[in-house]
Amino acid sequence: xxxxxxxxxxxxxxxxxxxxxxxxxxxxxxxxxxxxxxxxxxxxxxxxxxxxxxxxxxxxxxxxxxxxxxxxxxxxxxxxxxxxxxxxxxxxxxxxxxxxxxxxxxxxxxxxxxxxxxxxxxxxxxxxxxxxxxxxxxxxxxxxxxxxxxxxxxxxxxxxxxxxx
Numbered sequence: 001x002x003x004x005x006x007x008x009x010x011x012x013x014x015x016x017x018x019x020x021x022x023x024x025x026x027x028x029x030x031x032x033x034x035x036x037x038x039x040x041x042x043x044x045x046x047x048x049x050x051x052x053x054x055x056x057x058x059x060x061x062x063x064x065x066x067x068x069x070x071x072x073x074x075x076x077x078x079x080x081x082x083x084x085x086x087x088x089x090x091x092x093x094x095x096x097x098x099x100x101x102x103x104x105x106x107x108x109x110x111x112x113x114x115x116x117x118x119x120x121x122x123x124x125x126x127x128x129x130x131x132x133x134x135x136x137x138x139x140x141x142x143x144x145x146x147x148x149x150x151x152x153x154x155x156x157x158x159x160x161x162x163x164x165x
Contacts, residue, residue: 024123031119035112036082042112044075045084048099049109055098057090066143084108 028039037045047064048056056064062072076099079085084105090096101109124132 027123028116028119031115031122032112035108035115037108037112039116041075041079042109042116044072044099045079045101045105045109045112048085049101049106052101055088055100058087058097058099061099079105 025039032039032042043065044061048061058069058072058076062069065072067075076085076087080087082104083102086100086102087097088100090098127135
């Protein structure tokens with residue numbers, strides 16, 4: 001019996017997560033395509049829309065989404081161009097910009113929400129409800145609770161056992 005060499009993704013969590021994220025994003029993007037948004041843009045719109053009374057600053061929104069400002073900027077530009085959001089100066093500090101979801105943006109969010117519900121349902125059907133819930137819990141821990149910054153960086157140039165050739 002011939003054994004297959006291990007996949008390069010079998011030992012690299014980052015590569016496996018990125019590959020899975022791309023596949024899942026493409027899946028959701030397909031459902032949102034009729035409304036002309038990608039899942040990343042819908043996420044920005046949905047999170048910003050929650051804060052109707054006091055719209056989030058660009059920094060607050062980036063933090064809430066776990067994005068850096070430049071990545072958020074790439075997602076905000078088409079939303080602003082299409083009139084779905086407006087970037088407005090803060091009343092107290094003109095240097096601070098707030099992300100305001102327009103009425104057109106709220107309508108787009110509602111239309112996309114229906115498509116997102118269908119995508120979510122199909123994903124759960126394909127992956128399994130309990131596995132989807134477990135995946136969501138694990139990813140939430142990674143995104144919000146796992147502190148990888150406190151892990152000491154190895155000064156050794158020795159490769160871990162599972163990476164040695």
